[in-house]
Amino acid sequence: xxxxTNWSRSSTRxxxxxxxxPFARDTFRMRVEETMWDVLLPKDxxxxxxxxxxxxxxxxxxxxxxxxxxLLRVVTWSPDAGHLFRPTPNFRRYAVCYEVELAT
Numbered sequence: 200x201x202x203x204t205n206w207s208r209s210s211t212r213x214x215x216x217x218x219x220x221p222f223a224r225d226t227f228r229m230r231v232e233e234t235m236w237d238v239l240l241p242k243d244x245x246x247x248x249x250x251x252x253x254x255x256x257x258x259x260x261x262x263x264x265x266x267x268x269x270l271l272r273v274v275t276w277s278p279d280a281g282h283l284f285r286p287t288p289n290f291r292r293y294a295v296c297y298e299v300e301l302a303t
Contacts, residue, residue, distance in 0.1 A: 229301045232274065235260055239290040252276065256295050268299040 244255050253273050261270040273295060279286065280294035 230271065230298055231301060232296065232298050234294060234296045235263065236280065236294050237284065238293045238295050240293060242289055242291055256293060257297075260295055260297050264299065267302045269302070271298045271300055273297045
């Protein structure tokens with residue numbers, strides 16, 4: 200004999216299915232990976248010894264994000280975006296891939 204499960208009353212289903220609104224503890228913040236193009240980093244910062252481009256780019260990206268996004272980390276970056284941008288005399292242009300958390 201086959202056992203039939205009533206999924207609407209199952210404890211493995213999300214709680215909002217059971218007929219109530221989710222509590223704050225049931226919700227989670229959404230992580231999103233985005234790319235920001237044309238981030239300008241001064242060449243003097245780029246040439247410093249011991250200063251990570253990741254840290255400098257994280258500062259620049261965090262300043263440009265809207266208030267409902269929080270920077271979690273810089274995933275990767277590409278100088279001149281793989282030759283997409285023309286070189287500039289005093290700045291290096293980057294395409295930066297980063298991960299943010301959206302506020303709920």
